Amino acid sequence: MSVPTITLNDQTTIPQFGVGVWQVPADVTERVVSEALEVGYRHIDTAQMYGNEAGVGAAIKASGLARDELYVTTKLNNNNHEPARAKASLAESLDRLGLDKVDLFLIHWPLPTQYDGDYTATWQALVELQEEGLATSIGVSNFQPEHLDTIVSRTGVVPAVNQIEVHPYFGNEAARAATLTHGAFVESWSPLGQGGGELEDPALVKIAADHGKTPAQVALRWQLERGDIVFPKSVRRERLEENFAVFDFTLTPEEVDAISALDKGETGRTGPNPDTFDYIPG
Numbered sequence: 001m002s003v004p005t006i007t008l009n010d011q012t013t014i015p016q017f018g019v020g021v022w023q024v025p026a027d028v029t030e031r032v033v034s035e036a037l038e039v040g041y042r043h044i045d046t047a048q049m050y051g052n053e054a055g056v057g058a059a060i061k062a063s064g065l066a067r068d069e070l071y072v073t074t075k076l077n078n079n080n081h082e083p084a085r086a087k088a089s090l091a092e093s094l095d096r097l098g099l100d101k102v103d104l105f106l107i108h109w110p111l112p113t114q115y116d117g118d119y120t121a122t123w124q125a126l127v128e129l130q131e132e133g134l135a136t137s138i139g140v141s142n143f144q145p146e147h148l149d150t151i152v153s154r155t156g157v158v159p160a161v162n163q164i165e166v167h168p169y170f171g172n173e174a175a176r177a178a179t180l181t182h183g184a185f186v187e188s189w190s191p192l193g194q195g196g197g198e199l200e201d202p203a204l205v206k207i208a209a210d211h212g213k214t215p216a217q218v219a220l221r222w223q224l225e226r227g228d229i230v231f232p233k234s235v236r237r238e239r240l241e242e243n244f245a246v247f248d249f250t251l252t253p254e255e256v257d258a259i260s261a262l263d264k265g266e267t268g269r270t271g272p273n274p275d276t277f278d279y280i281p282g
């Protein structure tokens with residue numbers, strides 16, 4: 001089983017599949033990421049907000065893997081948007097991760113900021129961080145179509161990715177379409193719908209039974225076949241293994257369409273709506 005790579009709009013490559021570590025407690029992160037690396041994962045999605053970058057760094061160090069075998073993403077916290085702070089915060093992240101550069105640095109949320117600026121100034125700071133070699137690729141997260149239009153029209157720089165909520169009950173199709181239209185890739189967050197009831201949806205259960213797979217594996221496979229980048233989270237080794245075992249089967253176009261049709265629109269969201277989310281850490 002091998003994980004496909006995708007070539008981004010900056011001509012760098014990213015493994016299409018990885019592991020996410022939101023809500024992985026700091027004191028178990030090294031164990032979880034170490035187990036993921038043992039299973040075969042090479043792409044790790046963390047964030048300043050998650051408070052577990054140091055655990056990710058410890059697992060990377062303990063793995064003995066060469067740096068170019070790994071793909072590490074972190075994200076700018078909502079209280080770090082001011083450009084000088086954004087730059088200082090990436091230096092702090094690199095220190096916690098034990099790395100000289102991240103592979104991908106994202107603006108986590110398109111928030112109004114605590115300083116007299118906006119997320120376009122923040123985006124320009126990320127452009128400079130990429131030019132300085134501290135982030136190989138740069139992108140955004142939770143950007144709605146109008147947020148994407150704003151940064152692209154004002155800076156001329158298209159993000160490599162837009163990381164947005166996507167799972168069978170929430171296709172997020174407008175944001176997804178805008179991302180692809182700009183020439184960026186979609187990274188699907190909460191690809192399992194946070195492990196909720198949709199994994200018991202009869203359509204998913206039937207398709208899974210037809211393939212001898214689990215509903216979670218089918219949900220992940222659906223996203224891979226739609227071309228998105230995916231990183232489910234689990235703190236359990238058996239689920240890390242289950243989620244990784246999605247490269248030995250394919251869905252038919254009809255099955256992909258049937259899963260896409262499960263979209264419940266806004267009622268399918270599990271996380272905050274970027275139009276109203278305004279959390280700034282204290």
Ligand SMILES: NC(=O)C1=CN([C@@H]2O[C@H](COP(=O)(O)OP(=O)(O)OC[C@H]3O[C@@H](n4cnc5c(N)ncnc54)[C@H](OP(=O)(O)O)[C@@H]3O)[C@@H](O)[C@H]2O)C=CC1
Pocket residue numbers: 019020021022023045046108141142163164188189190191192193194195196199216217231232233234235236239242243271
């Ligand atoms: N940019 C953003 O704003 C956001 C980014 N993300 C990123 O996306 C990643 C994934 O999203 P996340 O919200 O964690 O949720 P996921 O959709 O990956 O679901 C994780 C939940 O599902 C459970 N689970 C994992 N595997 C299985 C399985 N095979 N069968 C049944 N249940 C399972 C987990 O429990 P257990 O751990 O007990 O196995 C956990 O409760 C995050 O970790 C983070 O990296 C997420 C949210 C927002």
Ligand SMILES: O=C(O)C(=O)[C@@H](O)[C@H](O)C(=O)CO
Pocket residue numbers: 022047049108271272279
């Ligand atoms: O996981 C993330 O990346 C998030 O941004 C979420 O934690 C988000 O902040 C949230 O769901 C808050 O309830």
